[in-house]
Amino acid sequence: MPIQNAQVAAMFDELADLLEIEGANPFRIRAYRNAAHAIGVLGENVEDMVARGENLRAIPGIGAAIADKVIQIVTTGRLTQLEDLRARYPAGLGDMLALASLGPKRVKALYEGLGVSDLDALEQAALQGKIRELPGFGERMEQNILEEVERARTASRRVLLVEAEVLVAPIVAHLRAIEGVRRVEVAGSLRRRRETIGDVDIVVTAADDARVTQGLAEYAEVQEVEAHGHTRASVRLRPGLEVDLRAMPEESYGAALVYFTGSKAHNVRLRTLAVKMNYKVNEYGVFHGARWLAGAEEEDVYRALGLPWIPPELREDRGEIDAALAGTLPRLVTVEDLRGDLQAHTVASDGKATLEEMARAAQARGYEYLAITDHSPSLRVAGGLEVERLARQMDEIDRLNETLEGFRLLKSSEIEILPDGSLDLPDDLLARLDVRICAIHSRLNLSREAQTERVLRAMDNPYFGILAHPTERLIGQRPPIEIDMERVLRGARERGCYVEVNAQPYRLDLDDVYCRLAKEIGVRVAISTDAHSPGELDYVRFGVDQARRGWLGPDDVLNTRSWEDLRPLLERRELATGS
């Protein structure tokens, strides 16, 4: 069974957790966490790197010792050091560590003082009043632990980016309406446009800070106020989403925005850079000794550190600071760069609107083209079009295009990649399409090798165009299929094929990390909404978000081009093969 980077990273994180409980050198612990982060955000698979004999020490944060451990993990699937620690500390301690009031010190005290090693035992100890008797613990802490155990049992998962947006918009409106409030900005992972959101951070400037924190605490949807100070408030909304608000002085607004936008790893890099310059960075500004240098706007903070402003989507400690220092930050693609959408459905298969309704909606967005990609025959559950119906739709598109000014519908299909790697439409029909979107919808559980071969074989067909939603994941519901994405991307480049960034908020597929890998390998992407109704064309921004997080610029994206410029890119292989 191949091992994914995320699993390797999780092992080092667990190692760090257990070492914390053990009371190991905190800097050594940090080294493991840094390594976990470095591996987690790596585009390439460490297992493949090891197989190719590449030097893992080239990865920043990985030295000789951790490189050896990575090799042990990918070759044996185990890490003896971790297994030794697991033998010494019960598995339930990890659950305890996840509680807000408990860190490694208190978990260790509870385990050694009371023999408590899981949430159930912890709850019993609290109910029996034993916890308050431990040194450093009290009655209040005992009560908090009880509440946190209960919450952990009913814990809600991270919410989708789109869900968080819907919940947060009215809060922002509520805060803006408070008297004396000047600036309100959502920071955190929502501003970095991560695919899921754990909690929401909001930065505010106002004439009266306490009035704003009070205002949040009194917001109608608040279920519980977790903390409530003069300049800071933390509340839990009914759906389980936590909102942290920070009121800041005007001159610190930019520094606070940097600080609360994160990521944490990005901030650590910034402060480390500052220290080398003999500066200090905190949420109030950039300081030289006690002297305040900058902080009113984000641009000022970065400039004081010798950097250009870095777009929030890049602030993940994936090399953005080095790129900023070198002046090689990419100009990122924007929604405004897009000239069309390359995947949309109609009532002919499983969509909700007609050809004309979809065309009008796309044109109203300022697009020049929209590809109609109703499903192919094998996908019966989605009303896939048989050959005759598709041919009739193509005629209808021709007629409609004659009535549309400055806009055209593109003839297309979302073509099934069958289990044997063949495409679900005959070549003569494929040849008549403007764009060919190819996708897997069935047999998702093939082995990694078989699934990879299936897609590469499909790409051998000279009519293969764009691989749609390549990993088939549904965020929080279905994991990605087992597939060697690096091989798929290299195969796509060799064959002149492309991949999709599907903008459906529950797909976001390719994700940001694979977008970056596609760019490195040299495969262009289509940012497509896969819209099933006119309103879903707006989802495009979520696809753009992930593309930006993957460092993609306008040139890396197919549909930033006019149809005249795009067409030869899609036709190229047919010309080359003479078909």
Add this chain to the structure above:
DNA sequence: GCCGTTTTCGGCCCGACTGTTTTCAGTCG
């Protein structure tokens, strides 16, 4: 345990809040 146009040894990001405290440790973001 990692890392180095200040260092191959001696550093390693910073402040608010909570709960326990009579001056601060622990945790979080």
